[in-house]
Amino acid sequence: MKKMIKVSRASGFVTLTVTLMLTLAGSYLFFQSVDSAQYTVMRYQNTLSAKKNHWAAEGGLACAYGVNKTTAGTPMSRDYSLCNGLIFDGSADASRLQVAVTPIEITPGALYTLSSEAKEVLGRGKRVVMRDIALTGGGGSPMPGIFKTSSKLRLTGDFALTPNKNENNKGENECISIVVKNKADFLHTDSVTGIQLIVRDKDGYQQNQLPDGISAEAINTEARNDHLDFFCKAGYQTFQEVGKANLALAKDVLEDPNMDMFYDFFGVPKEQWKSVRDDKQRIDKIIQASTENGIIEDCAQQIAKAFADGNKKIWVEGSCYLKTPPAGEPQLPFNFSNPELPMTGKGAQALVVIQDGIVFSPANLGFSGLLYQFITDKKKAPPILANMPIACMLGGLCTSDHHAEPYKNRAFFINGALYTYGGIAVDMEGMEFNLNGSMVATYDKDKWDGLLPTPTGAGGGNVNWKEGTWRDF
Numbered sequence: 001m002k003k004m005i006k007v008s009r010a011s012g013f014v015t016l017t018v019t020l021m022l023t024l025a026g027s028y029l030f031f032q033s034v035d036s037a038q039y040t041v042m043r044y045q046n047t048l049s050a051k052k053n054h055w056a057a058e059g060g061l062a063c064a065y066g067v068n069k070t071t072a073g074t075p076m077s078r079d080y081s082l083c084n085g086l087i088f089d090g091s092a093d094a095s096r097l098q099v100a101v102t103p104i105e106i107t108p109g110a111l112y113t114l115s116s117e118a119k120e121v122l123g124r125g126k127r128v129v130m131r132d133i134a135l136t137g138g139g140g141s142p143m144p145g146i147f148k149t150s151s152k153l154r155l156t157g158d159f160a161l162t163p164n165k166n167e168n169n170k171g172e173n174e175c176i177s178i179v180v181k182n183k184a185d186f187l188h189t190d191s192v193t194g195i196q197l198i199v200r201d202k203d204g205y206q207q208n209q210l211p212d213g214i215s216a217e218a219i220n221t222e223a224r225n226d227h228l229d230f231f232c233k234a235g236y237q238t239f240q241e242v243g244k245a246n247l248a249l250a251k252d253v254l255e256d257p258n259m260d261m262f263y264d265f266f267g268v269p270k271e272q273w274k275s276v277r278d279d280k281q282r283i284d285k286i287i288q289a290s291t292e293n294g295i296i297e298d299c300a301q302q303i304a305k306a307f308a309d310g311n312k313k314i315w316v317e318g319s320c321y322l323k324t325p326p327a328g329e330p331q332l333p334f335n336f337s338n339p340e341l342p343m344t345g346k347g348a349q350a351l352v353v354i355q356d357g358i359v360f361s362p363a364n365l366g367f368s369g370l371l372y373q374f375i376t377d378k379k380k381a382p383p384i385l386a387n388m389p390i391a392c393m394l395g396g397l398c399t400s401d402h403h404a405e406p407y408k409n410r411a412f413f414i415n416g417a418l419y420t421y422g423g424i425a426v427d428m429e430g431m432e433f434n435l436n437g438s439m440v441a442t443y444d445k446d447k448w449d450g451l452l453p454t455p456t457g458a459g460g461g462n463v464n465w466k467e468g469t470w471r472d473f
Contacts, residue, residue, distance in 0.1 A: 050125065050127065052093060052097070052118075053097065053118045053119075053120070053125055053126060053127035054118070054127045054129070054472065056087055056088075056093070056097050056099050056118035056127070057099065057116045057117060057118040057127045057128060057129040057472075058116070058129055059083075059087040059099065059116075060080075060083050060084075060087060060099040060100070060101050060116030060117070060118065060129075061101070061114055061116045061129055061130075061131055063080070063082075063083035063086055063087060063101070064080050064083060064101040064103075064114045064116065065114070065133065065463070065465070067079070067080055067083070068133060068463045069463055074112075074168065074174060075103040075105075075112040075114065075133060075463075076103050076105055076112070077168035077169060077170060077172070077174065078103070078168075078169060079169055080100075080101035080103075083099060083101055084098060084099045084100070087099055095121065096120060096121055096122070097118055097119065097120060097121065098118070098119055098121055099116060099117065099118050099119075100116075100117050100119070101114060101115065101116050101117075102114075102115045102116075102117070103115075106132070107255055107256075107257065111132060111133075111134055111257075111258070111466065112132065112133050113130055113131070113132050113133075113469075114130065114131055114132075114133060115128060115129075115130045116128070116129050116130070127472070127473070128472065128473040129470070129471070129472040129473075130469075130470075130471045130472070130473075131465060131466075131469050131470050131471070132465070132466040132469035133463055133464065133465055133466060134258050134463075134464055134465075134466045141164075141445070142264040142265050142452060143264075143265070143370060143423045143425060143445065143448070144164055144166065144176045144179060144254070145163065145164055145176045145177050145178045145179045145252075145254065145423070145443065146161055146162075146163065146164075146177055146178060146420065146423055146424070146441045146442070146443045147177075147178045147179070147423070147424055147425070147426075147433075147441070148178070148179040148180075148259075148261065148423065148424075148425040148426075149178075149179070149180055149181070149425065149426040149427070149433050150180075150181040150259050150261060150426070150427050150428070150429040151185070151411060151412070151426045151427070151428045151429060151430070151431050151432060151433040152185040152187075152430075152431065152432045152433065153178070153180060153185060153186045153187070153426075153432075153433045154187055154432055154433065154434045154435070155187070155188045155197065155435050155439075156188075156434070156435065156436045156437070157195060157435070157436065157437045157438045157439065158195055158196055158197075158438045158439075159188075159196070159197040159198070159435075159438070159439045159441070160198050160200060160222060160223075160439070160440050160441070161177045161178075161197070161198070161199050161200065161441050161442075161443075162199075162200045162225070162228070162441070162442040162443060163175040163176055163177040163199055163200075163201075163232065163252055163443055164176040164177075164443040164445075165201075165228075165229075165230035165232075167230070172233045173201070173230045173231060173232050173233055173236070174233050174236050174251070175199065175201065175230075175232035175233070175236040175237060175252045176236075176252055176254060176443075177199050177238060177252040177253060177443075178252070178253045178254070179253075179254045179255075179256055179259075180253065180254070180255055180256070181255070181256060181257060181259045181429070182255065182257065183249060183253065183255045186249070186253065188240045188242070192242060193242055193243035194241065194242060194243060195241070195242040196219075196222075196239070196240065196241045196242075197238065197239065197240040197241075198219065198222055198223045198239060199223070199232065199237045199238050199239070199250075199252055200222075200223050200224070200225045200228065201223075201224075201225070201228055201230055201231050201232045201237065202224070202225065202226065202228045202229065202230060202231050203220075203224055203231050204216065204219065204220030204223035204224035205219055205220060205223055205237060205239060206234075209234075209237060209239060209247070209250075210239055210247075211239075211241070211244045211245050211246050211247055212244075212245065213244060214239075214241060214244065219239070232252065235250055235251050236250055236251045236252045237250050237252055238250040238252050238253055258466075261372075261374065261425060261427040262374060262427065265372060265425075265452050266282070266452070266453055267453050270374070270376065273355070273374075273376055277315050277353075277355070282313065282453055283313050283314075283315045283353070284306075284310075284311035284312060284313045284314065285306040285309075285311035285313070285314045285315070286314075286315045286316075286317065287299070287302050287303065287306065287314065287315070287316045287317070288316075288317045288318065289317060289318025289319065289357070293319075293386075293387060293390060294318040294319050294356075294357060294383070294384075294387060295318065295319040295321055295357075295387050295390060295391065295394075296316065296318050296319060296320055296321060296357075297321045297323075297394065298321075298323075298325075299316065299319075299320035299321050299322060300320075300321075300322045300323060300324070300325055300331070300334050300336075301325040301326070301329060303316070303320075303333070303334070303352060304325055304329065304330040304331050304332060304333075304334060305329070305330065307330070307332055307333055307350060308330040308332070312347070312349055312350055312351060312451060313351045313353075313451055314350070314351065314352050314353070315353045315355065316352065316353065316354045316355065316357065317355050317356065317357070318355075318356065318357040319357035319358040319359075319360070319384065319387040319391065320354050320357055320358070320359050320360070321360050321391055321394065321395075322334065322359065322360065322361040322365060323336075323361070323362065323363075323395075324336040324337075324363075332350075332368070333350035333352070333367060333368050333369045334365065334366060334367055335365075335366030335367070335368070335419070336363075336364070336365065336366070338366070339364045339365055339366030339417065339418075339419045340366065340419050340440065341366065341419075342366070342368045342419075342421035342442070342444070342447075343368035343369070343421070343447070348368060348446075348447065349369060349446070349447055349448055349449070349450070349451055350368065350369030350370070350422075350447065350448065350451075351369060351370050351372070351448055351451040351452065352369060352370070352371045352372070353372050353373075353374070354371070354372070354373040354374070355374060355375075355376060356375055356376055356380050356384060357373075357384060357387065358384060358385070358387045358388050358391060358410070358411050358412065358413070359371070359373055359411070359412045359413070359426075360387075360388065360391035360392070360395065360412075360413050360414075361413070361414045361415065361416065361418075362394075362395030362396065362397060362415050362416070363395075363415065363416045364416040364417045364418075364419075364437075365414055365416065365417075365418050365419070366418075366419040366420070366421075367418075367419070367420050367421070367422070367424070368420075368421045368422055368444075368447050369421075369422045369447045369448050370422050370423045370424075370425065370447065370448035370451070370452075371422075371423075371424045371425070372425040372427070373411065373412060373425070373426050373427065373428060374427040374428070375411075375427070375428055375429075378429075378430070381428075381430065381431065384411065384428075385408060385409060385410075385411065385431065386408075388404075388407045388408065388410045388411070388413065389401070389404035389407050389408060391413075392404050392407045392413075395415065397415055409431055409432050410431065410432045410434050411426065411428035411431035411432060411433065412424075412426045412428065412432070412433045412434060413432075413434045413435075413436065414434075414435050414436065414437065415436050415437060416436075416437045417437050417438045417439065417440075418435055418437065418438075418439040418440075418441070419439070419440050419441070420439070420440075420441045420442070421441075421442050421444045421447055422443075422444050422445070422447030422448050423443065423444075423445075423447075423448065
């Protein structure tokens with residue numbers, strides 16, 4: 001009997017021990033499961049929070065892109081402060097997150113980075129996404145300066161430029177004079193000491209904008225124009241003088257390495273140029289060369305006649321030799337008799353497109369409107385360039401092949417004073433855009449605004465994402 005009691009006690013102890021161990025094991029597994037579940041929930045919450053941060057930062061980029069598409073100024077001067085409210089717009093996350101957009105200048109007037117940061121108000125979580133935007137044309141206009149060129153711009157003589165005042169949203173004038181594909185291709189090549197390039201505004205230059213030995217008081221007799229209504233912001237007014245240790249080109253000379261001029265003007269790739277030429281909504285009149293060498297010797301006369309007949313958008317196929325039309329015949333949009341006088345009055349607008357040809361003038365020339373010269377295929381360059389020495393002979397500037405030698409890489413050449421009111425765009429990459437004489441040029445978009453299919457103000461369609469530049473952190 002006593003033996004049975006001992007066995008029962010031993011068995012009960014074992015049972016109790018096993019039960020306790022199982023209970024402990026079960027409790028351990030239970031709490032482990034709870035911890036795992038909590039970890040999973042917390043991980044899910046953190047992932048969701050990170051995703052929300054990322055989505056909010058992406059929203060900041062999208063908003064900033066929209067701001068650049070629809071407002072005036074450069075990416076550096078535009079106001080992105082409204083983006084935070086627009087992204088959340090009553091969402092519960094409005095009190096948890098803040099979004100801030102920061103622009104970063106890479107190439108002035110051409111390439112910028114937009115950085116959008118979504119940051120937790122009370123936490124440490126944040127997300128940054130970045131992407132580059134490219135400006136073709138500078139600040140939303142297809143023609144933001146007096147000159148726009150992918151060619152080698154060579155200026156010989158005194159030049160006085162009245163720029164695009166380009167007012168930003170702070171009321172400052174970030175003036176634009178010239179847009180080039182490569183600043184290294186922009187040269188003031190005159191060899192005569194004292195020859196100058198000046199940019200005019202209402203008050204002229206401050207002394208610190210000029211190289212040593214140049215008096216602001218003396219320069220401003222030409223650079224100050226009391227009739228203008230704007231003052232170029234500091235750093236946006238170039239000055240050059242032959243024989244002086246000139247300062248670097250100011251910010252009014254924009255560099256656009258991604259220049260796509262035909263697209264800027266017509267909204268389609270250059271490969272589709274025939275569709276633009278043949279579209280009667282875009283082009284009113286087509287003038288074609290009838291000579292074997294492709295030179296239209298009465299080019300100015302034909303353009304003026306077409307313009308007088310009511311055609312404002314004129315397309316020329318071939319090389320355009322610009323000489324004075326016969327007495328009594330119309331001259332507009334050119335002016336050979338009084339080139340310093342702009343075209344005025346109702347309908348004083350013109351768009352002249354020169355396709356696959358040179359532009360040559362043997363003497364003083366005035367032009368009001370937008371003149372755009374382009375080449376459809378680089379393979380056509382040799383026969384086009386062969387026309388410049390011929391034009392030089394016709395104009396009496398060259399009397400032999402030796403004299404014509406310097407002209408062989410010139411696509412655009414004016415020999416004499418040039419007065420332009422509106423803009424001149426030369427898209428003849430690898431060739432020279434040469435002005436040989438004094439020039440007075442005034443930016444005036446009213447001379448062509450409305451003749452291009454793309455808008456020219458805010459939202460001009462010239463701000464685009466640069467492919468392959470997305471980054472997130």
